[in-house]
Amino acid sequence: MQVNVGGIFVHQGYIDPSDQAELLDQVRRVVRAAPLYRPETKTGRKMSVRMTSAGTYGWMSDRKGYRYERRHPEGMEWPPIPKLAKRIWRDVAGVPREPQSCLINFYDADAKMGLHQDRDEADFEMPVLSISLGDDARFRVGGPERGGKTEAIWLRSGDVALMGGDARLNFHGIDKIRAGSSSLLPNGGRINLTLRVVD
Ligand code: MD3
Ligand code: FE
Numbered sequence: 001m002q003v004n005v006g007g008i009f010v011h012q013g014y015i016d017p018s019d020q021a022e023l024l025d026q027v028r029r030v031v032r033a034a035p036l037y038r039p040e041t042k043t044g045r046k047m048s049v050r051m052t053s054a055g056t057y058g059w060m061s062d063r064k065g066y067r068y069e070r071r072h073p074e075g076m077e078w079p080p081i082p083k084l085a086k087r088i089w090r091d092v093a094g095v096p097r098e099p100q101s102c103l104i105n106f107y108d109a110d111a112k113m114g115l116h117q118d119r120d121e122a123d124f125e126m127p128v129l130s131i132s133l134g135d136d137a138r139f140r141v142g143g144p145e146r147g148g149k150t151e152a153i154w155l156r157s158g159d160v161a162l163m164g165g166d167a168r169l170n171f172h173g174i175d176k177i178r179a180g181s182s183s184l185l186p187n188g189g190r191i192n193l194t195l196r197v198v199d
Contacts, residue, residue, distance in 0.1 A: 004155045006141035007167030011092065015131070015158040018083060020184055022180040024133055026082035027104060027191060028055045036106055042066075045073045048111040049174075054102040055081045059120065068101065068120060068198050081195070085131060089195050091184045092162055093129050099195035107137065107190040109179035115142065115150070115171045118163075118196075124199035127164030133157050134190040136178040142171040157182045 001012045015023065036050040053059060054089040058078045071077055077178040081102040089099050105113070118128055132155040139161070145196040152175065155161065163170070177190055185191070 005139075006143070006164065006170060007163075008141055008150050008152060008170070008172075009162045010155070010168075011160040011162075012093075012156070013158050013162040015088070017158070020133055020158050021083045022026075022177070022192070023082060023094055023131070023193075024184060024191070026084060027133070027193070030079045030082065030102075030104060035074070036104070037073060041067075048107075049113055050106040050108075050111075052104050053078045055100050055106065057101040059101060059103045060115070066120065071134060082154075082193075084192055085195060087158060088131060089129055089143070092160055093127055093195075094162075095126060095197070095198050097161075098127060099129070099197045101194075101196045103194040103196070105191070105192040105194065107135070107174065107177050108134075109177055109188065111174075111190075112178060113174040115140065115146070115173040117144075117169050117171055119169060120198075122199050124168050124198060127162055127168065129195040130155075130161040130163070131193040131195070132159045132161075132183050132190065134185040135188060137182040137190050138175040138178075140157075140173050140175050144169045144171070146171060154178075157184050
């Protein structure tokens, strides 16, 4: 089923359970080559979400600020974007370009992501695609101005969300994780893959 929340299209149950397991396997391969780390903000606070990336560019935050980088903080290039994630992009994104970045966010039961905009990319005509695996997450989306009205939707394992057009610069974040709601990850938690065209 497809639902529209605040201009974001959520394809619920888009990825069947066997493809979710295969994609998780591909994500594990990325994490083995480019380990998860906890980014710091400019003020030196650690984010609660752990991250790594695949593709030409990885999104990164540290005391110098946030930006895209071609290398992991430990110095290696980012591994290739998982094949299944690229296939989903081709089938859903509706643009002729390939994704250049796949940010992998790992949320444990207590992790959150505050409301923010994604505006570090060069071309806002290019959509952003999000793939959810593991525990349910309450995703909150507002408008293009901070402090406006927001709506929330629970994202579940296998859901694919497309943020394009007028919604591309909407504020969004993750409020809450429902621990134990999925058995995909043996130790629980949620993985979100965010695919983007960067340059
Ligand atoms: C709505 N991640 O990494 S992905 C992020 O679930 C991020 O990990 C969240 O926001 C997560 O930047 C949400 C969904 C998402 C991504 C980009 C958007 C939603 C968006 C851009 C505009 C509006
Ligand atoms: Fe975001």
